Amino acid sequence: xxxxxxxxxxxxxxxxxxxxxxxxxxxxxxxxxxxxxxxxxxxxxxxxxxxxxxxxxxxxxxxxxxxxxxxxxxxxxxxxxxxxxxxxxxxxxxxxxxxxxxxxxxxxxxxxxxxxxxxxxxxxxxxxxxxxxxxxxxxxxxxxxxxxxxxxxxxxxxxxxxxxxxxxxxxxxxxxxxxxxxxxxxxxxxxxxxxxxxxxxxxxxxxxxxxxxxxxxxxxxxxxxxxxxxxxxxxxxxxxxxxxxxxxxxxxxxxxxxxxxxxxxxxxxxxxxxxxxxxxxxxxxxxxxxxxxxxxxxxxxxxxxxxxxxxxxxxxxxxxxxxxxxxxxxxxxxxxxxxxxxxxxxxxxxxxxxxxxxxxxxxxxxxxxxxxxxxxxxxxxxxxxxxxxxxxxxxxxxxxxxxxxxxxxxxxxxxxxxxxxxxxxxxxxxxxxxxxxxxxxxxxxxxxxxxxxxxxxxxxxxxxxxxxxxxxxxxxxxxxxxxxxxxxxxxxxxxxxxxxxxxxxxxxxxxxxxxxxxxxxxxxxxxxxxxxxxxxxxxxxxxxxxxxxxxxxxxxxxxxxxxxxxxxxxxxxxxxxxxxxxxxxxxxxxxxxxxxxxxxxxxxxxxxxxxxxxxxxxxxxxxxxxxxxxxxxxxxxxxxxxxxxxxxxxxxxxxxxxxxxxxxxxxxxxxxxxxxxxxxxxxxxxxxxxxxxxxxxxxxxxxxxxxxxxxxxxxxxxxxxxxxxxxxxxxxxxxxxxxxxxxxxxxxxxxxxxxxxxxxxxxxxxxxxxxxxxxxxxxxxxxxxxxxxxxxxxxxxxxxxxxxxxxxxxxxxxxxxxxxxxxxxxxxxxxxxxxxxxxxxxxxxxxxxxxxxxxxxxxxx
Numbered sequence: 001x002x003x004x005x006x007x008x009x010x011x012x013x014x015x016x017x018x019x020x021x022x023x024x025x026x027x028x029x030x031x032x033x034x035x036x037x038x039x040x041x042x043x044x045x046x047x048x049x050x051x052x053x054x055x056x057x058x059x060x061x062x063x064x065x066x067x068x069x070x071x072x073x074x075x076x077x078x079x080x081x082x083x084x085x086x087x088x089x090x091x092x093x094x095x096x097x098x099x100x101x102x103x104x105x106x107x108x109x110x111x112x113x114x115x116x117x118x119x120x121x122x123x124x125x126x127x128x129x130x131x132x133x134x135x136x137x138x139x140x141x142x143x144x145x146x147x148x149x150x151x152x153x154x155x156x157x158x159x160x161x162x163x164x165x166x167x168x169x170x171x172x173x174x175x176x177x178x179x180x181x182x183x184x185x186x187x188x189x190x191x192x193x194x195x196x197x198x199x200x201x202x203x204x205x206x207x208x209x210x211x212x213x214x215x216x217x218x219x220x221x222x223x224x225x226x227x228x229x230x231x232x233x234x235x236x237x238x239x240x241x242x243x244x245x246x247x248x249x250x251x252x253x254x255x256x257x258x259x260x261x262x263x264x265x266x267x268x269x270x271x272x273x274x275x276x277x278x279x280x281x282x283x284x285x286x287x288x289x290x291x292x293x294x295x296x297x298x299x300x301x302x303x304x305x306x307x308x309x310x311x312x313x314x315x316x317x318x319x320x321x322x323x324x325x326x327x328x329x330x331x332x333x334x335x336x337x338x339x340x341x342x343x344x345x346x347x348x349x350x351x352x353x354x355x356x357x358x359x360x361x362x363x364x365x366x367x368x369x370x371x372x373x374x375x376x377x378x379x380x381x382x383x384x385x386x387x388x389x390x391x392x393x394x395x396x397x398x399x400x401x402x403x404x405x406x407x408x409x410x411x412x413x414x415x416x417x418x419x420x421x422x423x424x425x426x427x428x429x430x431x432x433x434x435x436x437x438x439x440x441x442x443x444x445x446x447x448x449x450x451x452x453x454x455x456x457x458x459x460x461x462x463x464x465x466x467x468x469x470x471x472x473x474x475x476x477x478x479x480x481x482x483x484x485x486x487x488x489x490x491x492x493x494x495x496x497x498x499x500x501x502x503x504x505x506x507x508x509x510x511x512x513x514x515x516x517x518x519x520x521x522x523x524x525x526x527x528x529x530x531x532x533x534x535x536x537x538x539x540x541x542x543x544x545x546x547x548x549x550x551x552x553x554x555x556x557x558x559x560x561x562x563x564x565x566x567x568x569x570x571x572x573x574x575x576x577x578x579x580x581x582x583x584x585x586x587x588x589x590x591x592x593x594x595x596x597x598x599x600x601x602x603x604x605x606x607x608x609x610x611x612x613x614x615x616x617x618x619x620x621x622x623x624x625x626x627x628x629x630x631x632x633x634x635x636x637x638x639x640x641x642x643x644x645x646x647x648x649x650x651x652x653x654x655x656x657x658x659x660x661x662x663x664x665x666x667x668x669x670x671x672x673x674x675x676x677x678x679x680x681x682x683x684x685x686x687x688x689x690x691x692x693x694x695x696x697x698x699x700x701x702x703x704x705x706x707x708x709x710x711x712x713x714x715x716x717x718x719x720x721x722x723x724x725x726x727x728x729x730x731x732x733x734x735x736x737x738x739x740x741x742x743x744x745x746x747x748x749x750x751x752x753x754x755x756x757x758x759x760x761x762x763x764x765x766x767x768x769x770x771x772x773x774x775x776x777x778x779x780x781x782x783x784x785x786x787x788x789x790x791x792x793x794x795x796x797x798x799x800x801x802x803x804x805x806x807x808x809x810x811x812x813x814x815x816x817x818x819x820x821x822x823x824x825x826x827x828x829x830x831x832x833x834x835x836x837x838x839x840x841x842x843x844x845x846x847x848x849x850x851x852x853x854x855x856x857x858x859x860x861x
Contacts, residue, residue, distance in 0.1 A: 005085065006078065008038050009104045011158070012139025014146050016078060022078050030070040032148030037087065037096035038103060039154065041391065043493050045090030056149035056571055095502055100392070104137045105158070112165055113395030116388055119168075124175045131169035138162060152573055167198050174202065179209040194226060204239075208246050208253055216246050231537050329369050330481060331363075331474030335465065339370045342439055343377045350463035352440040354448045356555060357467035362500040363443040366412050366467060370441055374410040379439075383412040386419035386444070393425050408437045416444025423449055427458065469498030480538065482507035501593060535582070545615075546573040546581075551600035552612075552617045555589035564618040662717055668696065668703040676705060676717050683763050684800070685824025694733045695719060706764075716764035724755045735800040735821035736760065739830055743794075743817055748834055749758070750793035758796045792835045802829020 008016040014031040016023040025031050032054050038044060051063045060066065071094060100106040111134035119127035142158035143151050166189070170182045186203040193199055207216040220243045227233050234240070245253055342349040342597045351371075371381045382400055389396040396419065402410060411434065413419075413426075431440060442448075442552045452462045467781070470478065475498045479489050484507050492506045513680045538544040542565065549564050550556040556577060562570040574590070577583050582596045592600070604612045624750075668676065673696050681689030696703060699721055706716040723730070723737065725761040726745075731738040740758050750756060787802050802820060806829070808814060814831035821828050 006098075007102050007104075008034075008098060009137075009139065010038055011108060011137050011142055011162075013103045013144040014038075017025075018078065025077065026070070026073055027122075028145055028147035029075060030481045032098075032143075032151060033067060033070045034074055035143050035146045035154075036148070037094060038098060038105075040095065041106075042095055042097035044088075044090060044095040046093035049093065050196065052571065053150040054148040056569070057497040058149075072693065086797065097330075105226065106392075108134045108137050108161075108165075109390055110392050110394055112168075113389055113392050114162075114169070114398065117398050118821040119172065122796050124172050128169055128172040131165055131172065133721055135162065135165055135169065139334050139646075149571065153575055156467050163196070167202065169203050173208070174206060179256045182206050183210070195230070197223070197236050200235075201239055201242055204246065205253065208337065213246060213249070217243070220246075233537065255767065280684055329365070330477040332366050332369065335366060335467075336373060338463070338465075339373060339441075340377075343374060343379065345437070351438070351461040352442060352458075352463070354452075354462060354464045355443040355467050356445065356447045356464065361467050361469065361749040363445075365500065367412055367441050369412055371410065371412050374439070379410045380406050381410045381412060382406075383414065386413060386415040389419050389422070391419065391421040392428075393422055395420060396426075397430070404433050404435070406438075407435050409435060410439045410441065412441045412443070414443045416442050417446050420444065420446060424451065427452060432457075470500060470503070471498060474498070475503055476502055479507050499593070535600070539576070543573065543576060546577060548600060548604055548615055549590055549619060550577050550583065550590060551597045551604075552615050553623075555586060555591050558587040560589070560622055563622045564615070588789070614772065663708045666705050666707060668700055668705050668717070670700075671741050672705055672714075676703070676821065679714060679717065680763055685826075688763075688823045690737075691734050691823070692719075695721060698730070707760075716762050718762045719760060721758040722755055723758065724750075735823060736796070736828060736830065739798075739817060739819050739821055740794070740832075741798040741829075742797075743832060748793070748836070752792050754793040754836075756794040756796065757792060758798065759796050768791075795833050795835065797831045798828045799831065800826050800828055802827065802831075805829060805831065 005017075005019050007017045014025060014032070014035045016025060025034060033050060036050060036053055045066060047064055050067050051059050054067065055063055059771065071087060073088075075087050078086045086096060088097065098106070100110060113129050115127040115130035115134065118124075118130060140161075142155045169358065171184065183206050183355050184204070186199060186206060189199050190196070190203060200219060204216040204219050204689055207213075220239070223239070224235055227235055235243070335471050339353060339637065342353070353566040355367060357363055371383065376383050384396065384400050389399055434440070447466075448462065449462050452458050452464075469475075472493070475493055476489055478500070479492060480486075482504070483490060492503070497503075535547070538547055545565055546561060546568065549561065551561055556574070558570040558574045561568060561573050565573065578585060580592075583590050583591045584593070591597075601612075604615070673693070677689050677693045698814045699719075702721050703717060705714060706718075707714055721737070723741070726741050731741060738759055740756060744750060744756050797809075798821075799812070802816065809831045813835050817830040819830065821830075
């Protein structure tokens with residue numbers, strides 16, 4: 001790459017230049033493949049992913065070969081020196097490493113980040129110039145000329161990024177007194193983006209500052225009417241607040257930029273109470289302003305002051321905010337003690353504390369509390385927000401580079417998932433250059449990569465800590481601190497658990513109740529408020545339906561969306577859900593915050609009971625088919641059982657196991673028989689051992705065994721018997737099979753060519769304790785799925801402790817038979833399902849359009 005001058009553009013038509021000459025890139029699909037590689041920023045993309053992103057479900061039969069042809073042509077069009085190619089291939093797929101300065105999108109992002117740093121440092125004119133230079137890179141709609149499944153969603157994302165830059169540039173122009181100049185531009189933008197409230201704010205502000213208060217108020221009236229007519233909602237809180245300030249002629253709206261506090265567009269700096277703290281959501285080159293009458297300081301001013309130990313000025317609002325934050329903080333004692341030890345230079349102390357956990361669990365709150373502790377200990381704290389620096393090492397260095405010269409500095413990197421592409425650079429380059437006594441706090445959703453643990457230079461220097469929900473005592477303390485009456489604690493905790501975000505939202509609602517409540521139950525207006533504040537609007541009725549499905553199912557996957565919403569685009573819907581701020585990514589799919597889930601569920605049940613029942617039926621049918629496809633093996637269906645907890649059904653704790661990757665599945669061989677029989681006797685009893693020996697001799701192919709991947713130890717076994725006719729000795733040998741045949745023949749006998757299937761689930765040691773084995777077996781099993789066999793008449797699952805299983809089976813439509821044969825002195829519950837009446841294929845066949853525009857509800861998501 002260094003020896004070849006190659007440039008690429010995606011901010012407009014997909015284009016490429018080599019040594020100053022434009023390269024012909026071929027067909028729209030071929031341009032789409034190049035666009036995908038460029039957006040991958042050097043990360044390998046597998047062949048299947050390329051096919052899926054270009055065509056989705058409409059991929060032609062020869063799609064794989066076609067993509068290979070496109071790649072071959074692109075390699076010829078974009079050669080490097082010698083026989084090398086700019087497009088690399090390996091085990092992970094295809095990649096196109098591109099220097100940041102060679103891709104217009106990367107240059108745009110760098111200039112945007114630099115502009116935010118400049119603005120935070122008080123250089124509004126410089127920031128505006130950088131944003132203009134960034135926006136000049138655009139030559140039309142992003143990825144123009146490329147055709148592919150991914151293009152529309154990626155184009156929308158990049159267009160939104162451009163619009164944010166435009167809004168920031170207009171805001172800067174207004175800071176510089178150019179109110180009249182931006183009005184013409186804003187008039188065109190609000191036509192192109194009529195529902196973009198930030199543009200309306202800027203338009204109202206510009207009009208007001210031009211002395212046109214009546215016109216500014218008219219803009220608000222028009223946008224209020226538009227939002228009510230199109231979406232059934234009111235303007236957001238920011239727009240409403242601006243409207244109220246204009247109504248009362250708030251003089252602060254007319255202040256020049258030198259008289260107002262500029263939000264730190266990305267980070268905050270704390271250097272003790274003398275200098276205070278600036279906070280915001282942009283780059284960490286934060287501007288610190290002291291109280292009225294004293295001079296403003298740039299980041300470099302404050303850093304120089306901190307480095308020399310100079311303290312000056314009076315307290316600022318940040319001091320009060322810090323005090324309130326300290327009073328409102330609860331719990332996390334162990335984490336604070338751990339960090340205090342590091343601040344004191346305790347033996348074996350770490351350099352970097354890596355806090356990770358799901359959204360809303362309190363990572364940022366904890367990180368800020370640790371930063372306050374560091375300030376109290378006399379340390380200088382510098383904060384950077386990952387959302388501001390993104391993937392730009394230059395922006396990160398410009399934001400926090402001065403930290404390299406401050407002894408004892410504490411560097412706080414928040415929302416690290418937004419800049420995690422810098423992880424290797426931080427570990428290998430930037431962090432090692434910090435002063436020896438520096439400390440680093442990283443807070444993000446993802447765990448640190450394995451490279452930290454495998455790098456010997458970081459042995460003992462990194463402490464990774466998973467931030468969990470608050471314990472019961474701390475959760476109660478939070479409610480008390482928020483003023484929630486004691487009689488509501490139990491019901492609030494039942495609703496919110498120990499999740500800090502959910503607790504805070506529930507506490508806010510409960511503490512503001514005008515009348516004393518006996519039990520906390522969100523009322524209609526509360527639900528609408530939560531939906532308006534947390535959810536907002538959806539782009540279409542289909543997206544709204546996908547959101548409702550996500551709320552109803554415990555975990556949402558593309559497969560679920562494909563089945564439940566057959567006329568939607570599952571990949572696009574899944575991607576949209578994944579990008580919502582209140583939707584988390586888990587090992588089994590997507591799931592919303594509990595508060596959001598409950599609000600969506602209660603809202604739909606109230607406004608559209610039939611729609612709610614239909615979603616429930618489809619999700620239930622999908623879960624049923626998945627469970628049976630996973631062979632009714634029991635504990636490995638834990639994801640299904642966890643969904644029942646969300647429906648308020650009692651489900652035992654043994655279902656909470658997670659996949660561990662320890663088991664390998666094998667067919668049974670004669671040499672395995674004694675070990676399998678011995679396990680049956682050890683786990684369930686003598687009679688179970690006898691029955692197992694009988695079926696090993698009669699149907700050995702019905703058995704699968706699971707051995708430890710490394711030691712070869714027998715971990716579990718399972719059997720799925722296929723029975724085509726009544727056999728006298730089989731009935732005599734196995735009470736479960738006898739009961740299955742009795743029911744089949746009495747209720748709905750199998751027709752010629754059909755059969756019944758019988759399982760006892762997975763037999764394993766310590767069945768009552770959750771272990772990583774359970775889901776490993778369930779997710780890896782190669783046993784034949786019942787639901788794909790059209791000749792299956794009945795399935796029967798014989799399970800010990802049937803009361804344990806009853807809620808799960810009831811929900812899944814499994815009928816418990818009256819008889820519960822005693823085996824080894826324990827009642828065996830038998831759960832049956834007639835697949836000729838309720839086959840899982842009906843789930844898709846019954847799928848009728850749910851996304852009905854006529855059902856749109858005012859204020860609904």
